[in-house]
Amino acid sequence: NAGVTQTPKFRVLKTGQSMTLLCAQDMNHEYMYWYRQDPGMGLRLIHYSVGEGTTAKGEVPDGYNVSRLKKQNFLLGLESAAPSQTSVYFCASSYSISLAENTGELFFGEGSRLTVL
Amino acid sequence: KQEVTQIPAALSVPEGENLVLNCSFTDSAIYNLQWFRQDPGKGLTSLLLIQSSQREQTSGRLNASLDKSSGRSTLYIAASQPGDSATYLCAVRGGTSYGKLTFGQGTILTVHP
Numbered sequence: 759n760a761g762v763t764q765t766p767k768f769r770v771l772k773t774g775q776s777m778t779l780l781c782a783q784d785m786n787h788e789y790m791y792w793y794r795q796d797p798g799m800g801l802r803l804i805h806y807s808v809g810e811g812t813t814a815k816g817e818v819p820d821g822y823n824v825s826r827l828k829k830q831n832f833l834l835g836l837e838s839a840a841p842s843q844t845s846v847y848f849c850a851s852s853y854s855i856s857l858a859e860n861t862g863e864l865f866f867g868e869g870s871r872l873t874v875l
Numbered sequence: 876k877q878e879v880t881q882i883p884a885a886l887s888v889p890e891g892e893n894l895v896l897n898c899s900f901t902d903s904a905i906y907n908l909q910w911f912r913q914d915p916g917k918g919l920t921s922l923l924l925i926q927s928s929q930r931e932q933t934s935g936r937l938n939a940s941l942d943k944s945s946g947r948s949t950l951y952i953a954a955s956q957p958g959d960s961a962t963y964l965c966a967v968r969g970g971t972s973y974g975k976l977t978f979g980q981g982t983i984l985t986v987h988p
Contacts, residue, residue: 791976801964801978848918855906855974861926862907862968864976866919 760784764849764867771839771874779834779870781849787865788854790832791816792824794845795869801848807832808854839874846871877902879967881979888955888986896950896982898965903943906968910939910950913962913981922963923950927970955986 762783771777781790792804803816805824813824821843823835832851836843849867853860878901888894898908907926911919923932923939925948931940938951952959964981968974 789974800980803976850919855968861924862974863921863924864909864966864968865921866911868918869916 762849762851762865762867764847764870766870767868768871769873771836771872773840773874775839776835776837777839777872778836779847779849779872781832781834781851781867782830783832783849783851783865784830785851785853785865786829787851788829789852790826791850791864792822792832792834793848793850794818795848796845804834804847836872839872841874844872844874877967877969877975877977879965879977879979881963881965881982883982884980885983886985888984890955890957890986890988892955892986893951893953894955894984896952896963896984898948898950898979900946900948900967900977902967902969903946904970905943906970906974908939908941908948909966909968910937910948911964911966913964915961919964952984955984957986957988959986960984 765780791806793801802818807813807826810829825833847870852864855862880899882897909924910922913919925941936953941948962981966978
């Protein structure tokens with residue numbers, strides 16, 4: 759089972775360049791999330807989506823955009839990369855908790871390591 | 876605003892010891908609490924999930940308990956092994972709306988032979 763797959767796994771960008779991180783899940787999950795993990799800061803939520811065609815801002819959304827055109831995919835875009843966006847990015851997904859039978863268990867991808875020079 | 880604290884920040888034990896990791900949260904209106912393991916350079920692997928109506932969950936040598944009223948969870952690891960060395964994180968999912976998740980900073984566990 760693939761679970762949550764992130765591409766690319768590693769990327770080096772120059773300041774001002776743009777890129778898109780792709781997250782794909784094959785568990786038919788409604789909820790999808792993008793986090794960044796930095797030393798001493800823990801996991802911080804960038805954007806999330808509660809269903810196809812919907813997105814919302816998390817704690818640290820500035821400098822990022824997202825799209826959820828298909829239920830299984832959640833894209834994270836950097837329009838003009840900055841050194842402060844050097845981080846490890848994690849995608850996660852879960853079933854909706856609007857149904858009582860869903861546990862809301864969260865599943866993570868392996869991470870995408872981005873360096874902005 | 877939910878805040879999640881994990882104590883201790885780091886723990887080093889000899890192989891074979893039983894140990895307890897602590898997680899506390901400030902808002903008891905939660906949907907569930909999940910414990911994760913993260914190996915260096917890797918993603919987060921789910922270990923145990925406790926629903927708000929449950930008191931504990933067990934998987935092999937791992938046992939997680941939840942006391943919602945006091946805002947505490949513990950992860951008990953029996954007969955620790957060097958392979959248990961990793962960072963352990965707890966995450967609390969809120970009980971309203973879409974269920975916002977709040978993570979603790981993690982406990983770095985080292986089990987030495």
